[in-house]
Amino acid sequence: MITFDFPGMLLFIAILPPLIFLRHFWKNRGGRLSFSFTIWQKEVFKPGIYLSNLILFLSSFLFWIGFLLLLIANAGPSLVSRERIYLTRGIDIIFVLDESPSMAGKDFLPDNRFESAKDVIKTFVKGRDHDPVGLVSFGKNAVLRVPPGLDYEYFLEHLEGLQLMDLGNGTAMGMGIAVACLHLDKSTAKEKVIILLTDGDNNAGEILPESAANIAAAMGIKIYSVGIGSSGEVPLEFTDPETGKIYRGMFESGYNEEILKEISEITRGEFFQALSPGALNTIMSSIDSLERIEKRTRLDINTTSIHRELILIGFILILVDFFLKKWIFREVL
Amino acid sequence: MVSRPDAFLLFFILPPLFFVLFKRYKRGKRDLSAIGGKWRSGLLMDVFLIKWFFSSLLIILFVIFSILALAEFTGGGKTTVESSSGVDLVFTVDISGSMLGTDVYPSRLKRSTDLISAFIENLPGERFSLVVFKGSGIKIIPITEDSSSVNTVLPYLNPDIFSSEGSNLESGIRTAINSFTSGEERKKIILLFTDGESFSGNTSLLSKEVKLKEITILIFGTGTDQGTELYSLSGEPLIDDKGNIVISRQNTALLQELAVSENIFYLNISDSSVLNNSIDIINKQAGAAVISNNKESRYQIFLSAAILFIFLYISVRIFPWKNTF
Numbered sequence: 001m002i003t004f005d006f007p008g009m010l011l012f013i014a015i016l017p018p019l020i021f022l023r024h025f026w027k028n029r030g031g032r033l034s035f036s037f038t039i040w041q042k043e044v045f046k047p048g049i050y051l052s053n054l055i056l057f058l059s060s061f062l063f064w065i066g067f068l069l070l071l072i073a074n075a076g077p078s079l080v081s082r083e084r085i086y087l088t089r090g091i092d093i094i095f096v097l098d099e100s101p102s103m104a105g106k107d108f109l110p111d112n113r114f115e116s117a118k119d120v121i122k123t124f125v126k127g128r129d130h131d132p133v134g135l136v137s138f139g140k141n142a143v144l145r146v147p148p149g150l151d152y153e154y155f156l157e158h159l160e161g162l163q164l165m166d167l168g169n170g171t172a173m174g175m176g177i178a179v180a181c182l183h184l185d186k187s188t189a190k191e192k193v194i195i196l197l198t199d200g201d202n203n204a205g206e207i208l209p210e211s212a213a214n215i216a217a218a219m220g221i222k223i224y225s226v227g228i229g230s231s232g233e234v235p236l237e238f239t240d241p242e243t244g245k246i247y248r249g250m251f252e253s254g255y256n257e258e259i260l261k262e263i264s265e266i267t268r269g270e271f272f273q274a275l276s277p278g279a280l281n282t283i284m285s286s287i288d289s290l291e292r293i294e295k296r297t298r299l300d301i302n303t304t305s306i307h308r309e310l311i312l313i314g315f316i317l318i319l320v321d322f323f324l325k326k327w328i329f330r331e332v333l
Numbered sequence: 334m335v336s337r338p339d340a341f342l343l344f345f346i347l348p349p350l351f352f353v354l355f356k357r358y359k360r361g362k363r364d365l366s367a368i369g370g371k372w373r374s375g376l377l378m379d380v381f382l383i384k385w386f387f388s389s390l391l392i393i394l395f396v397i398f399s400i401l402a403l404a405e406f407t408g409g410g411k412t413t414v415e416s417s418s419g420v421d422l423v424f425t426v427d428i429s430g431s432m433l434g435t436d437v438y439p440s441r442l443k444r445s446t447d448l449i450s451a452f453i454e455n456l457p458g459e460r461f462s463l464v465v466f467k468g469s470g471i472k473i474i475p476i477t478e479d480s481s482s483v484n485t486v487l488p489y490l491n492p493d494i495f496s497s498e499g500s501n502l503e504s505g506i507r508t509a510i511n512s513f514t515s516g517e518e519r520k521k522i523i524l525l526f527t528d529g530e531s532f533s534g535n536t537s538l539l540s541k542e543v544k545l546k547e548i549t550i551l552i553f554g555t556g557t558d559q560g561t562e563l564y565s566l567s568g569e570p571l572i573d574d575k576g577n578i579v580i581s582r583q584n585t586a587l588l589q590e591l592a593v594s595e596n597i598f599y600l601n602i603s604d605s606s607v608l609n610n611s612i613d614i615i616n617k618q619a620g621a622a623v624i625s626n627n628k629e630s631r632y633q634i635f636l637s638a639a640i641l642f643i644f645l646y647i648s649v650r651i652f653p654w655k656n657t658f
Contacts, residue, residue: 307630
């Protein structure tokens with residue numbers, strides 16, 4: 001956005017139209033010499049060459065543009081940018097996402113559980129305001145994908161790159177929570193939150209979910225656990241990232257509701273049940289509204305003055321007109 | 334005080350301007366007497382002389398005052414003080430093949446990663462990011478308080494993690510600049526680890542950019558001026574096209590050249606006090622409040638005069654004198 005320190009100066013632009021009229025269209029204007037053809041001893045004047053008329057017109061045009069730029073520059077133009085400075089620390093949030101093969105369950109149409117979970121996380125993160133977010137995924141093992149930080153672009157890029165069964169066939173839920181806790185250890189945030197999204201029971205890893213939840217509770221971390229999917233027989237389809245082989249079939253779906261409830265209770269969080277993509281969306285919206293803190297901000301306004309650029313361009317344009325007319329076209333006055 | 338003295342170079346326009354004006358005077362007289370005829374030549378010459386004198390004077394004054402406006406005379410202004418609330422450090426590591434040189438024990442790259450670990454240990458509570466560069470810069474870890482994520486990655490840094498060739502310093506620094514997040518009053522510091530050898534990219538405009546964005550850069554020169562041989566995976570010394578053994582040296586001159594502005598520092602990684610010295614610099618930067626004096630530009634006085642002169646210059650021509658021209 002452009003602002004002016006002295007907007008009143010822009011009123012001087014109003015002198016341009018009368019000046020242009022007087023300089024180029026007024027009948028009695030000076031700088032012209034009338035004379036009689038009868039006393040002219042040389043060849044009769046011929047109409048001007050089109051190209052030179054065009055150059056003369058362009059030259060005058062440059063002059064008036066230059067004049068206009070000088071008048072604008074005199075009003076003190078500046079480019080204004082605003083930056084919101086956060087004076088308070090946000091909430092640290094780590095998503096712990098199950099990427100075991102069962103997350104390919106096709107009861108979350110049009111995609112599957114895994115893609116639906118990724119979509120709601122994306123929406124959730126885009127809606128956050130200066131809260132550091134991190135990402136842990138787990139299969140047979142658990143790894144940190146994104147450390148908690150404010151680089152949302154980096155987060156979303158890495159979330160998009162997640163693949164089912166990248167970490168083997170298994171559900172190391174306890175390990176996932178433990179890894180998230182480990183990476184929240186250095187956090188200075190007053191509130192730390194883990195959002196666990198899974199569709200299965202802990203069946204891999206050295207740490208039990210209850211033990212991991214106790215560690216989280218000791219560190220003051222709240223865990224929201226979300227059980228994804230319906231119970232019973234569910235169709236499944238996924239591609240093994242290592243072999244590229246496509247697997248299709250039916251499997252007996254069901255997560256351990258008791259453990260998820262227990263984890264949330266230990267850490268003063270909440271347990272949610274997502275039977276459909278719509279329900280998952282609503283759950284994430286609820287967590288989003290539950291985990292909001294008041295933030296103090298300040299608006300910094302940075303102005304970059306552009307008068308110098310305008311003066312320089314205006315100055316050059318006027319001189320181009322001057323040299324063209326006086327040197328090339330031999331204008332007397 | 335003049336903040337843009339480079340504008341005075343425009344005064345070199347004046348000699349050609351005088352030349353054109355003088356030439357116009359001579360030719361103008363000749364052309365007028367040819368066009369106007371002898372019977373009114375006296376009157377024409379009088380008006381021409383006066384008009385030529387004033388229009389020449391006015392265009393010269395316009396040029397002089399425009400240049401003075403461009404020179405930005407400043408004065409007065411307000412002093413503002415901004416304090417910071419922490420430091421964000423972006424470790425930017427060159428992982429080109431030459432960083433495996435062993436003229437620094439155990440290797441240039443290993444010494445760099447050891448120093449990074451020492452920084453993390455000695456600067457608790459700060460935020461860190463890790464960028465590596467070869468043919469281009471890549472953000473490995475975004476800005477985070479979670480220093481363990483940086484420490485976890487450090488042992489795995491080596492030239493083979495990316496297939497691109499070369500040592501694009503510009504891309505590395507640019508990726509580091511883009512790693513900082515906005516919306517906070519934190520000091521921004523880039524710690525650059527490179528031997529500066531066979532670098533590519535244009536770094537000439539970077540110093541201006543980092544100054545504008547209030548970023549400090551500490552350049553850690555890895556390697557020695559004597560250099561070292563480089564070895565292939567099979568353990569054989571690398572040989573160039575002419576059959577000579579390749580010697581890799583630190584490009585000290587380049588790295589020192591980069592550290593020309595007040596916010597860019599050069600340190601040698603082989604210096605025994607490099608850690609203490611650089612932590613001193615970081616702490617000074619972290620504790621230092623940004624004091625800026627926004628002096629007011631007085632360009633408007635000169636620009637208004639320049640506009641007035643160009644207005645009068647047009648008017649001299651527009652209005653006919655003595656009912657002549």
